[in-house]
Amino acid sequence: MRDLFARYARPELGLFVLGVVTSILGRGVSLVPPLVLGVAIDALFTDAGPYTLPLVPGAWIPNGAPAQLWFSVALVLGSLVVGGALTWVQGVSLSLFSNRIQHAVRVDAYRAMQDLDMAFFDDKQTGQVMAILNDDVRNLRMFLGTTVSGALQLLATVLGIAALLFYLNAQLAVVTLVGVPALGAFTVWFMRTIRPRYRALRASIGDLNTRIENNLAGMEVIKTSNAEAFENGRVRDASWENYLRTWAVAKLEYLYQPAMDLLAGLTFAVTFALGGYWLVVGPPPGFSGTLSPGELVTFLFMTQRFVEPLSGAGRIVNSYENARASGERIVDLVERPVTVRDGPDPVAPERITGRVEYDDVSFAYVPGRPVLADVNFVVEPGETVAFVGPTGAGKSTVAKLLLRLYDVDSGAVRVDGHDVRDLALDSLRSAVGYVGQDVFLFDGTVRENVAYGSFDATDEAVVAASRAAEAHEFVVDLPDGYDTRVGERGVKLSGGQRQRLAIARAILQDPAVLVLDEATSAVDTETERLIQRALDRLTAGRTTLAIAHRLSTVRGADLILVLDEGRVVERGAHEALLAAGGLYAHLWGVQAGEEASAFDSLLRTDGED
Structure with a gap:
C-alpha cells in the first residue's frame, strides 16, 4: 500500500492534503457544540462556574446571561455551518483524489498487463485479470477515498477529545481513555487474522469471474453440447467457494464489530457511572476535587463522540485489509518482469x-519439453514457405517466434539479417502481417476493424482493401454498410466474412512479411475459393510463411517444410516431396482419400434423392 501510494499519489498530493486538513478541521469543529453546551450549563443554568472557553479570548465573550446564551447559540450554529462546509470540501477533494488515482492505477495496470509475455496469458485466466483491473482497482479507490480520511478523522478525534477531556478533568479522562489500549490490541489481532482470509477471498472472486466469463464466451458450445446442467454445476461450485471465502471474512467481522461496540459502550457506561457518583455522592475512592454538571455533560457528549469512531475502527481495518489484498495483486501485475521487450538499443530499419x-532454432513452452528443435530455413524476399505436419508438430510456434510473441531458447530468428531480438518490437510487428484461422474482431464497426492497426487509413483505403479481400460485396449489403457494428468477437458475421475482413486488415497494413496460420481451414469450399483469391492478391510480392492443414492450398509454395515432433523431417517442393514417399506423401494421400470419399458419399446421396 505504501508503494502504491508513493507511486500514484504524488501528482495529486494537493487534493489529498486538502482533504486530510479539512477532515481534521471538520472533526475539531464538531467538538465545539458539546464544549459550549457544558460551559453554558455551568455558567448560565447552575451557576457552577464562569463563562470561559478554551482558545477564546475573554474580551470576545459578552457580559450578561442573555448575551452569553445567544453567543453560545451562535457558536453552535456557526460550528455546524463551518463543519458542513469542511465536510463538503473534504468529500470533493478526496473523491477527486481517489478517482484520479483509480484511473492512473487502472491504466498503468492495463499497460503493464498488455506488455507482459504471452506466457503470462497462457497461464493466467481472463477472469483473474479482469478482477484485478476492475474489482481490485475499485477496492483501492474506495480505500483512498473513504478509509484513509476515516482513519485520519479517527486519529484526530481521539487526540482532540483526549486533549479536551484532560483539560476538563484529568482524573476522569484517564478512566474514559483506559479502554483505548484494549481496543487497539483487539484491532491488531483482527488485522492479523483476517489478512489471509481476504487474500483467499480475492482469489475466489477471480476464479468465479473466470468461470462466468468463459461460459459467456462459450455459450454456443454449451447449448449445442447440451451441457447446461454441467456448467450450472461448475458455476455453482465456484460460487459456493466464493461464498465460503466471503463467509470466512464475514464471521470474523461479525465477531469484531460487536466486541468493539461492547468495549466502547463499556467506556461510556463507566464514565457515566463515575461521573454521576461524583456529582451525587462526591469524589469516588481514589479521586479528589470537584466535577460540575456541565463538565459531566461535556464528558458524556465527548465520550459518545469518542465511542462512535472507535466502534467504527473495524470498518477502517476491514477496508484496509481488503485494499491491501487488492494492492498486492495490482503490484504483482504491474511489477511482473517482462522478458520479451525492446533491448537497450533497438534497431528500427x-x-x-x-x-x-531461422538458424538452429529451438524452443519449449515448458522447460524440458521442447516444441521446436534445430529448425533451419531461409526465405528470400517475395518467396513463400509452407509448414505442414501433424497436429502439435510446432507449426504455429514457428510463426509466434517470428512475431516475438515468445523468444527462442537457442538459435536465432532473423529478418533482413537482424536478429528479431535486436529489432524494435513496433518496427518488427508493423512489418509482419498475420491472418489466422480464429479471427478476432473487436466490438465496433466494420470500418474500425479493417483499419485496426492502420488507424490513420482513409475511408477510400479501407474500401480498396476490402475489395481486394473479396469483402466489399457483403459489407455493402450489411444494414449500415461499413458502419455496421459486428458485435463482440464479430458474432454477427460468418466465419468466412470475418476471415475476409482479417485479410482486408492485412492488406491495409501492407506488410513486408505475411504469416498465414491455417487461414482457410474452417470455411466452406465456395468461401475458401473467395478467400484463396484474396490471399493470392495479398501474398503477391511478399515474403509469406503459410501454415496449412489443407495441403492443396500450399502446393505452389517455393519451399515446403514438413514438421514432426518439432523437427523438420522433410523439405522441398510439392512434386519432389510426393516423389520421396515420406510423411508429406502420406499426408497428401490421406487427405486425397478423404476428399474422394467425401465426394463419393455426396454423389451417392444425390443419387438417392
Whole structure:
C-alpha cells in the first residue's frame, strides 16, 4: 500500500492534503457544540462556574446571561455551518483524489498487463485479470477515498477529545481513555487474522469471474453440447467457494464489530457511572476535587463522540485489509518482469525487404519439453514457405517466434539479417502481417476493424482493401454498410466474412512479411475459393510463411517444410516431396482419400434423392 501510494499519489498530493486538513478541521469543529453546551450549563443554568472557553479570548465573550446564551447559540450554529462546509470540501477533494488515482492505477495496470509475455496469458485466466483491473482497482479507490480520511478523522478525534477531556478533568479522562489500549490490541489481532482470509477471498472472486466469463464466451458450445446442467454445476461450485471465502471474512467481522461496540459502550457506561457518583455522592475512592454538571455533560457528549469512531475502527481495518489484498495483486501485475521487450538499443530499419532466416532454432513452452528443435530455413524476399505436419508438430510456434510473441531458447530468428531480438518490437510487428484461422474482431464497426492497426487509413483505403479481400460485396449489403457494428468477437458475421475482413486488415497494413496460420481451414469450399483469391492478391510480392492443414492450398509454395515432433523431417517442393514417399506423401494421400470419399458419399446421396 505504501508503494502504491508513493507511486500514484504524488501528482495529486494537493487534493489529498486538502482533504486530510479539512477532515481534521471538520472533526475539531464538531467538538465545539458539546464544549459550549457544558460551559453554558455551568455558567448560565447552575451557576457552577464562569463563562470561559478554551482558545477564546475573554474580551470576545459578552457580559450578561442573555448575551452569553445567544453567543453560545451562535457558536453552535456557526460550528455546524463551518463543519458542513469542511465536510463538503473534504468529500470533493478526496473523491477527486481517489478517482484520479483509480484511473492512473487502472491504466498503468492495463499497460503493464498488455506488455507482459504471452506466457503470462497462457497461464493466467481472463477472469483473474479482469478482477484485478476492475474489482481490485475499485477496492483501492474506495480505500483512498473513504478509509484513509476515516482513519485520519479517527486519529484526530481521539487526540482532540483526549486533549479536551484532560483539560476538563484529568482524573476522569484517564478512566474514559483506559479502554483505548484494549481496543487497539483487539484491532491488531483482527488485522492479523483476517489478512489471509481476504487474500483467499480475492482469489475466489477471480476464479468465479473466470468461470462466468468463459461460459459467456462459450455459450454456443454449451447449448449445442447440451451441457447446461454441467456448467450450472461448475458455476455453482465456484460460487459456493466464493461464498465460503466471503463467509470466512464475514464471521470474523461479525465477531469484531460487536466486541468493539461492547468495549466502547463499556467506556461510556463507566464514565457515566463515575461521573454521576461524583456529582451525587462526591469524589469516588481514589479521586479528589470537584466535577460540575456541565463538565459531566461535556464528558458524556465527548465520550459518545469518542465511542462512535472507535466502534467504527473495524470498518477502517476491514477496508484496509481488503485494499491491501487488492494492492498486492495490482503490484504483482504491474511489477511482473517482462522478458520479451525492446533491448537497450533497438534497431528500427527504415525499410524491411522481408528476408527471413531461422538458424538452429529451438524452443519449449515448458522447460524440458521442447516444441521446436534445430529448425533451419531461409526465405528470400517475395518467396513463400509452407509448414505442414501433424497436429502439435510446432507449426504455429514457428510463426509466434517470428512475431516475438515468445523468444527462442537457442538459435536465432532473423529478418533482413537482424536478429528479431535486436529489432524494435513496433518496427518488427508493423512489418509482419498475420491472418489466422480464429479471427478476432473487436466490438465496433466494420470500418474500425479493417483499419485496426492502420488507424490513420482513409475511408477510400479501407474500401480498396476490402475489395481486394473479396469483402466489399457483403459489407455493402450489411444494414449500415461499413458502419455496421459486428458485435463482440464479430458474432454477427460468418466465419468466412470475418476471415475476409482479417485479410482486408492485412492488406491495409501492407506488410513486408505475411504469416498465414491455417487461414482457410474452417470455411466452406465456395468461401475458401473467395478467400484463396484474396490471399493470392495479398501474398503477391511478399515474403509469406503459410501454415496449412489443407495441403492443396500450399502446393505452389517455393519451399515446403514438413514438421514432426518439432523437427523438420522433410523439405522441398510439392512434386519432389510426393516423389520421396515420406510423411508429406502420406499426408497428401490421406487427405486425397478423404476428399474422394467425401465426394463419393455426396454423389451417392444425390443419387438417392
